[in-house]
Amino acid sequence: MSKKTAYYIQGMGNISPQRTFDNSEFLPEISEYQENVLMCVRPEFKNYINPVALRRMSRMFKIGLSAAKICAQDAGMEMPDGIITASGYGCIGDTSRFMLEVIENGEKQLTPTLFMQSTYNSISGGIAMAMKCNNYNTTYVHRGFAFETALQDAMMQIYDDPSKRILLGGFDETNDGQFAICIRTGYHRKDFVNSLSLFQTEGRGTLQGEGASFFTIGSEKTDNTYCxxxxxxxxxxxxxxxxxxxxxxxxxxxxxxxxxxxxxxxxxxxxxxxxxxxxxxxxxxxxxxxxxxxxxxxxxxxxxxxxxxxxxxxxxxxxxxxxxxxxxxxxxxxxxxxxxxxxxxxxxxxxxxxxxxxxxxxxx
Amino acid sequence: MSTRIFVTGMGIITSIGMNTDEHFDSLMGLRTGFSKIELLPTVHRDILPAFEIKITDSELCRLAGVPEGEGYSRTALLGIISVKEALQSAQISDVKEARTGLISSTTVGGMREFEANYKELIDPSVEGDFMQFAHVVDTGEHAERIADYFGIRDYVNTVSTACSSASNAIILGAELIKHGKLDRMICGGSDVLSRFTLNGFNSLMILDKGHNRPFDANRSGVNLGEGAAFVVLESEEMLQKYPRKIWAELTGYSNSNDAYHQTASSPDGDGALLSMQRALDMAGMKTSDIDYINCHGTATENNDLSEALAIQNLFGEHIPLFASTKPYTGHTLAAAGGVEAIFSLLSIDHDVAFPNLNFEEQMPEITITPLKSLTKNITITNILSNSFGFGGSNTSLLFSKTKQTV
CATH class of the missing domain: 3.40.47.10 (Thiolase/Chalcone synthase)
Incomplete structure (x- = not known):
């Protein structure tokens, strides 16, 4: 491995519990949260997704697809050479709703759309459809490694072919059921804490957050390169x-x-x-x-x-x-x-x- | 990058066997795992058949060598059992001997236990044994159970690209070795029957109430199966250092996307064609070099037509033998790419082509016909194994016969 390749961040799209979706500003205002759950400050989805398609999409799907679109636009990239997504829980909202239907409706009268969107690669497939991209497409779902392994894969793809540009992103959403369970097992804070005071308030567990952060990575230093x-x-x-x-x-x-x-x-x-x-x-x-x-x-x-x-x-x-x-x-x-x-x-x-x-x- | 990737071991458990030898016997004996559901508690037991492993979770704990009551999901247990065989098969007694990683894959992780205990898990007023399953629905949970069991620490990851998952785990494993990040990769997947998945496929109205019939004119959908399957991938250097039996070389692979529909394949088979073509290109092979294709062949109306059209269009005058082995094992979802990679390795090793069971009537839209009977006395040098999934995911692996030593 003596060949040197550079990996530049050429574009970003970030939808998070802060106002981060507009790349022309950097944390212009700070949102604070009181109930241990931080949820996305959302852009106008219809700026990124056509309204007919929008109606069928879950919240996570809209956030993920919009972040990917913002990122590709920011990089000026129309056709990625690969799409790699990372998520610990995927579209957990749809997964939970479908699971609850199964449990509560006695396995009858179920909503197939929920099942379809519960698939972990539904967003990477959705981005491919939106961009008409037939290229490499995969999804990593390993807890706290999902995003880093996606990034590593993107870098390997670019190493092999420096002309490639990869669209990659991590996404996860908050969920009531997970929150309740993580409080029981100590992964989330039991007592409410102001989010901005988190690090001044000692305790077990963390805050439940969410977001979708996408990046365009390539080996060329473009005018829009961040680092x-x-x-x-x-x-x-x-x-x-x-x-x-x-x-x-x-x-x-x-x-x-x-x-x-x-x-x-x-x-x-x-x-x-x-x-x-x-x-x-x-x-x-x-x-x-x-x-x-x-x-x-x-x-x-x-x-x-x-x-x-x-x-x-x-x-x-x-x-x-x-x-x-x-x-x-x-x-x-x-x-x-x-x-x-x-x-x-x-x-x-x-x-x-x-x-x-x-x-x-x-x-x- | 000229690094060659070899398969040095494999392990598998499905409804037709507890290990590789049992699978070979079942495949040769045309024995299938088609059955009535007995272990999964579902209202569909008497209507929807499946390819269930008739071994209880307690017995699986015993076979895996782990205690009951410590939160091992069925997904993790099948994974441990098959990885144990894969390591033995590759004659690896110490995973610390080289930089060793694990890439598993799954569509729903431990959903089976999670859905069964969910109401109690979210109710803080009740306490009980169910707490052991608090985090089994994390897709990475089962992979960490497997990694921790074997002491694998150099790399752990989980892939989830629906029904192509294990094939994409194998591709990533090969790439990590080629890029010098790791020396040995254990790659595959594990999925078990759950009410979530059974009802999901049922709600899409793509489950066959009879025994699935891939590529048949009267096919009417999928039967779900369960299982885990892992292969061990190693570089040429590792084999020079530790010479062992080589099952095959992974000479080509590709991953592409239909970009057509959330769950359906493009009807003209463009995505499947691209996937196979790119795997051939990577190996520097012509269509005439391929002896056999282990198809995705789920027996849905949509998949089989598009996959058959892709084969017909790509291979033209040189249609290789092709078959789907889903009638043996059912569709094991994320594990399917691993299961069928192992069937491909067995074909190469024994020079035998496993037939497409249950095929009776030619599909009117195409002119090609799947392999109808067990075929011996042939030479199988190169096999394509296709795995396609929801989200438009298309993956092909190309395995090639190699000499016994490097």
């Missing part, structure tokens, strides 16, 4: 912080930089004192002198929340600014933002490391 993805690594059930630190060092050395070159570290903690443990230990051990930011008080936590984190990193690159609302310390001097490292975790078991670097050629 370069210069490293990616996944870690399954690391035993201690040193395993994570070793992986971070591998990512950094692969990119030819040191820890001191990391301008910002995005800490993908969710507000759970136990499950956040390793992330926080890593921050203390190697990033004590680095500007740290967090994001799950804005997006909530969900399997593919790291896709929101990636959007945040890319926007910080483009705008060369760090919103106050995400800072957990005040170390950044105002020097150019060149390297941003994200360490995400899901339930303390799935860890993902992504390095985002300046698109300028000098380092590459």
């Amino acid at each position: 370069r993805i210069s490293g990616l690594q996944l870690l399954y059930a690391p035993k201690d912080k040193s395993e994570i630190i070793n992986a971070i060092n591998d990512v950094l050395s692969e990119a030819g930089i040191d820890i001191k070159d990391v301008d910002i570290v995005i800490n993908g903690i969710g507000g759970d004192t136990i499950n956040d443990g390793l992330n926080n230990q890593v921050m203390d051990a190697i990033f004590a002198d680095t500007q740290q930011v967090v994001f799950k008080h804005l997006s909530g936590d969900y399997c593919t929340a790291s896709s929101f984190g990636l959007w945040l990193g890319a926007q910080m690159h483009r705008y060369q600014t760090i919103p106050e609302i995400v800072k957990t310390n005040h170390i950044h001097s105002g020097a150019p933002i060149r390297n941003i490292l994200m360490l995400n975790h899901f339930r303390g078991k799935n860890y993902g490391i992504v390095l985002l670097s300046t698109p300028s050629d000098e380092q590459f």
